[in-house]
Amino acid sequence: MKLLDVAFKDMTRSFRSAFALAFMFGVPIITAFIFFLAFGNVGSGEITLARTKVQLVNLDSPSVAFNPATVEMPEGFEGADTAAGVESMGELIANVLRSEGLAEIIEITETGDAVQARASVDGQEAGVAVIIPAGFTDAVLSSQTSAEIEFYQDPTLTIGPSIVKSVVGQLVDGFTGAKISIAVALEQLEAAGVQITPEQMQTVVTHYVQWSTEQSQRGTGLEVRAPQVPDAEGEAPDWVAAMIGTVLVGMMVFYAFYTGTTSAQTIITEDENGTLPRLFTTPTPVAAILGGKYLASGLTIVVQLVVLVIAGQLIFGIVWGNWLLVVVSTLLTAAAAATFGIFVMSFMEDARQAGFIYGGVVVVTGMLGMVSVFTAGMPNPPTGINTAALFVPQGWAVRSWTLAMNGGTVSEGLLTVGVLLAWSALFFLVGRARFNKRFA
Amino acid sequence: MGNGYAIEVKELHKDYGDVHAVQGINFTVERGEIFSLLGPNGAGKTTTISMLSCLLHPTAGDAWVMGHSVSQDPMAVKETLGMVPQEIAIYEDLSARENLTFWGKMYGLRGDALRQRVDEILEMIGLTDRQKGRTGKFSGGMKRRLNIGIALLHKPQIIYMDEPTVGIDPQSRRKILDSVLDLNKQGMTVLYTTHYMEEAQELSDHIAIMDHGKIIAYGAHEELIKIVGELDRITLTLNMESAGVLDAWRALEGVKTVSAEDGTVHLFVDDSNLVLPHLFETANRSDVRITSVAIQEPNLEAVFLHLTGRALRD
Numbered sequence A: 001m002k003l004l005d006v007a008f009k010d011m012t013r014s015f016r017s018a019f020a021l022a023f024m025f026g027v028p029i030i031t032a033f034i035f036f037l038a039f040g041n042v043g044s045g046e047i048t049l050a051r052t053k054v055q056l057v058n059l060d061s062p063s064v065a066f067n068p069a070t071v072e073m074p075e076g077f078e079g080a081d082t083a084a085g086v087e088s089m090g091e092l093i094a095n096v097l098r099s100e101g102l103a104e105i106i107e108i109t110e111t112g113d114a115v116q117a118r119a120s121v122d123g124q125e126a127g128v129a130v131i132i133p134a135g136f137t138d139a140v141l142s143s144q145t146s147a148e149i150e151f152y153q154d155p156t157l158t159i160g161p162s163i164v165k166s167v168v169g170q171l172v173d174g175f176t177g178a179k180i181s182i183a184v185a186l187e188q189l190e191a192a193g194v195q196i197t198p199e200q201m202q203t204v205v206t207h208y209v210q211w212s213t214e215q216s217q218r219g220t221g222l223e224v225r226a227p228q229v230p231d232a233e234g235e236a237p238d239w240v241a242a243m244i245g246t247v248l249v250g251m252m253v254f255y256a257f258y259t260g261t262t263s264a265q266t267i268i269t270e271d272e273n274g275t276l277p278r279l280f281t282t283p284t285p286v287a288a289i290l291g292g293k294y295l296a297s298g299l300t301i302v303v304q305l306v307v308l309v310i311a312g313q314l315i316f317g318i319v320w321g322n323w324l325l326v327v328v329s330t331l332l333t334a335a336a337a338a339t340f341g342i343f344v345m346s347f348m349e350d351a352r353q354a355g356f357i358y359g360g361v362v363v364v365t366g367m368l369g370m371v372s373v374f375t376a377g378m379p380n381p382p383t384g385i386n387t388a389a390l391f392v393p394q395g396w397a398v399r400s401w402t403l404a405m406n407g408g409t410v411s412e413g414l415l416t417v418g419v420l421l422a423w424s425a426l427f428f429l430v431g432r433a434r435f436n437k438r439f440a
Numbered sequence B: 001m002g003n004g005y006a007i008e009v010k011e012l013h014k015d016y017g018d019v020h021a022v023q024g025i026n027f028t029v030e031r032g033e034i035f036s037l038l039g040p041n042g043a044g045k046t047t048t049i050s051m052l053s054c055l056l057h058p059t060a061g062d063a064w065v066m067g068h069s070v071s072q073d074p075m076a077v078k079e080t081l082g083m084v085p086q087e088i089a090i091y092e093d094l095s096a097r098e099n100l101t102f103w104g105k106m107y108g109l110r111g112d113a114l115r116q117r118v119d120e121i122l123e124m125i126g127l128t129d130r131q132k133g134r135t136g137k138f139s140g141g142m143k144r145r146l147n148i149g150i151a152l153l154h155k156p157q158i159i160y161m162d163e164p165t166v167g168i169d170p171q172s173r174r175k176i177l178d179s180v181l182d183l184n185k186q187g188m189t190v191l192y193t194t195h196y197m198e199e200a201q202e203l204s205d206h207i208a209i210m211d212h213g214k215i216i217a218y219g220a221h222e223e224l225i226k227i228v229g230e231l232d233r234i235t236l237t238l239n240m241e242s243a244g245v246l247d248a249w250r251a252l253e254g255v256k257t258v259s260a261e262d263g264t265v266h267l268f269v270d271d272s273n274l275v276l277p278h279l280f281e282t283a284n285r286s287d288v289r290i291t292s293v294a295i296q297e298p299n300l301e302a303v304f305l306h307l308t309g310r311a312l313r314d
């Protein structure tokens, strides 16, 4: 109970400090906003993005004839070349990815070996591997089986892979949209005892696509989503949101750790101002006094992150892919940042060392942790630089948020979650032991 | 232990590394009295009071507060006492009411009882009208009063006040001294530390004079004065330093002690009227001129000087 009273008192003080509020919310949002202004309304394609290296593995070999006319081509790729003479869905996708329109953003390397393609992503030689399975066309054409294109991506990259995903997604969506409508029709036919061959189905699909395209041109029926290629005019394209997302994620993590450090610093300042010794003269256990301060730090960061997540969505249109992972990232970042502060401050003898703590420790580890934010716009990031981020907890927090933004699953993030928990536990145990030795 | 005393201190020691801040002190404080620790800066007063409030662990020895050992049962000790720290310890970004409410919770008060008590204390320290204002904007005197009010929230049996009048104007100082007397009248035991002998003299039932971590004298005011007995104290300055003159004065009849510090000479003598002419005579013979003379009745200052050879004030 007294622990909660202490936590409440600390949070009241934090949220009353204009200085703390500025660093908690103002600076991260303003920084992201500056990027938004810089990139958000450039429709001319003047900025050169780093080209994402894509490993393309097309294993698709259909057992039935494939008619490219059944695929609703994304805007900008309707030209006859892309689809001419194509014999499988996989080939069509490959053609689109190879097309000139995307050449400025992605660089395709084709191999026949999925294992090797994944390995080159692991080795950071490629940003994403797109693996089209052998039965892809068949699965798309059949009403029963399903097959998925595998996106194997470097979790620290955001922009390149999201463009690739968006383009491929359009192609597949156009097709599976038809497939679902037809599957319903087929079920009804089968129920009525009518058998249908894959060739017959193609004909049906062709008609369906024609119909749905006409519908969408009349502005009714199906929604046709254009892929957001960089030279699209008007609205800020997806990759700008992704770019700002990357920046905001970096800022969120950096300033979460900053808040963790300033919160823990109140242990030192309260000691020097005499309120901490005074607390120790009240009949309140030391564990409740320090525990309350630790809790306040964690909760303050949770509030900070929640506000920034919502602001990111409302102001910059950032799409958070996986909300469960957003929640997990919030809690774990708060835990890691709060315990980081406790750990770092437990080594601080008096307020005069604050300069070193902030300049030397918080900034250096923070910058290292969000190095992927800086390299996101770099044509050829030095190999291993993104790995360096993983030497600091901030790097893992950034990784967790990037994964959440890219719609990764919690099980994909399991390693990251585990590492963040381990950092937090280590920081907490050492920091708490040192403070207990000092005060208890 | 404790034996009905409010505080009983036995062979209490505190070392900070090589610094022996408190070196085996003993004293008892009766219930309901005002007890002062009087001593110059660095004497060990704050260290002592910190051990008695369980903020510091004694290096050796023990003390009992209302019968509870500070080393064995610190929680029970903390329940009984209210601490007014030497430096103001309040949250300047919270209002007076928020401060009192928070500290009240730390003393275990809740709900209506807490609200009522906060109202009472605000009234008592005269901050009812300013209860919602940020305390960072308060004057020094207002902060001091809040600093004291916090210690009274849980109606403690004993209150510790560590140099509560340092660095404030005479008017606020008078108010604080009156409030100490007031609290004592209501039955509260007060442990007070100061380096102002007038405060110790005015307030205290008993005084312990502390120097270099030791208690060098202990008793009621009148008892302490008897240490210097009926001696008069003469303070004078010379136009030059002269060991020869001081030695000559020591040899004079009726002169008890002679000590020199920073160009000022202190003497304790049986009767200043008889001795004074001889002092001038002796000085003249050595061509030393006496440039100022003061004669004082015995007081605590004199006691301290007599015991240590140094003036109490710094």
Ligand SMILES: Nc1ncnc2c1ncn2[C@@H]1O[C@H](COP(=O)(O)OP(=O)(O)O)[C@@H](O)[C@H]1O
Binding pocket: B016, B019, B020, B021, B039, B040, B041, B042, B043, B044, B045, B046, B047, B048
């Ligand atoms: N934390 C500390 N570390 C080392 N020495 C200290 C510490 N606190 C006090 N001292 C020393 O202990 C002695 C007594 O100090 P203190 O109890 O504060 O005296 P007072 O309150 O009578 O002025 C002084 O010499 C002081 O310098």
Ligand SMILES: [Mg+2]
Binding pocket: B045, B046, B047, B086, B162, B163
């Ligand atoms: Mg002191």
